[in-house]
Amino acid sequence: MNLPKDKNVDTRSLAQIYNNTVATYKYYWFVAILDIVVKEQRRQISFWEIIVGMIAEAWYPIHYFRLSFGKSDSLYNQIIELQKELNIPIDAKKDEIKKQIFNNLSTPKIRGLLRVFTLNVPYRFLSPWINYTTDNQVVELSQSYTNNCIYSIKGNAVEINPIWEQYLNENYLILRDFTFWNLTVFLQKRNPNVPDVPSKLVKPILRDSLVKQRHFWDAFIDINGSIKCIYTGKELYKKNYDLDHFVPWSFVSHNLLWNLLPADSSINSSKSNNLPLLDEHLRPFAKMHQQAIQVIYPKNPNNKILEDYLTLHDSLSDLVQLSDNDFLNVFQKTFSPMVQIAENMGFKYWQKPFQP
Numbered sequence: 001m002n003l004p005k006d007k008n009v010d011t012r013s014l015a016q017i018y019n020n021t022v023a024t025y026k027y028y029w030f031v032a033i034l035d036i037v038v039k040e041q042r043r044q045i046s047f048w049e050i051i052v053g054m055i056a057e058a059w060y061p062i063h064y065f066r067l068s069f070g071k072s073d074s075l076y077n078q079i080i081e082l083q084k085e086l087n088i089p090i091d092a093k094k095d096e097i098k099k100q101i102f103n104n105l106s107t108p109k110i111r112g113l114l115r116v117f118t119l120n121v122p123y124r125f126l127s128p129w130i131n132y133t134t135d136n137q138v139v140e141l142s143q144s145y146t147n148n149c150i151y152s153i154k155g156n157a158v159e160i161n162p163i164w165e166q167y168l169n170e171n172y173l174i175l176r177d178f179t180f181w182n183l184t185v186f187l188q189k190r191n192p193n194v195p196d197v198p199s200k201l202v203k204p205i206l207r208d209s210l211v212k213q214r215h216f217w218d219a220f221i222d223i224n225g226s227i228k229c230i231y232t233g234k235e236l237y238k239k240n241y242d243l244d245h246f247v248p249w250s251f252v253s254h255n256l257l258w259n260l261l262p263a264d265s266s267i268n269s270s271k272s273n274n275l276p277l278l279d280e281h282l283r284p285f286a287k288m289h290q291q292a293i294q295v296i297y298p299k300n301p302n303n304k305i306l307e308d309y310l311t312l313h314d315s316l317s318d319l320v321q322l323s324d325n326d327f328l329n330v331f332q333k334t335f336s337p338m339v340q341i342a343e344n345m346g347f348k349y350w351q352k353p354f355q356p
Helices: 011-018 025-039 047-063 074-086 094-103 108-118 135-142 162-170 172-190 211-224 265-271 278-299 304-311 316-321 324-345
Strands: 044-046 151-153 157-160 242-245 260-263
Touching (some): 025 047, 025 157, 044 047, 047 108, 074 094, 162 172, 211 242, 211 260, 242 265, 260 265, 278 316
16 A cells, blocks of 8 residues: 655655554554644644544544553553543543543643653654754754655644645545554554454444344244343343343454344443453353254254354354354353453453342
């Protein structure tokens, strides 16, 4: 993937901002600038506006998906501290995150958490155009747009070089995608066992429908009769259950059938994006899936949604014939390492609410 060429600007220098990166700052700094330049049509942007934009963009992958940014990345730690201080929901929208931070920017604690990003990032970002010596020298050289650098630094603000304006506007989506592609490569190395890192960089507008999965479980209930929620023991009937992601969607990023099970409606809000206790819940979870496919497969072996199980076992006909222990072992081999990785990333275990 290459940047679009342009006769007025040196795109090779721009591409170099992604080289030799040891933290995520450059990616998020550039994306924040891009958004303001293009969406607000402004050339002059304060450091604080860019930093708040960085925080809002990185909020979701850190808080909701628990991606690791690496040991040397202050952005991760500062965002964790900001959430504790301001109590902003982990899945808040970007505009709400920005509003909350701006409303508290005069608070010494909040300003102190963000100040670290004013120290090096604005100056080091210009290194493809200006060899870094001292911050003051970078400022001085930037103000004459040395080597046609992308912006100048004036006080605690940047001013976009006029020759870059048209290029940024015309290639906004490509530049954003290129930045996130490089960010994905960077983060995948730091999250080698995490599934689907690219989809965890931005908050999805909508989650995929679970209609097909509900049809599967409805068909099982039609034949089997009511089933019991593995968490509460309550009887579940068609149209009075929610589909629970056994391992949270925020970790797996998919709706494959083998990770879904009907559950009492109170569970989704209680369990949220927490992990199940495998010692307590895996056996009944696996047993319910075993019973369901043993009922559904003989009646409709070509049911497309059954193919979801092929990621666990290479033959549906063999999977249906497994003994109880062998079937449980298939699920243990899948879920035990998955839950361990999620725990290592910071996902918490769900504790069943006390019921007097």
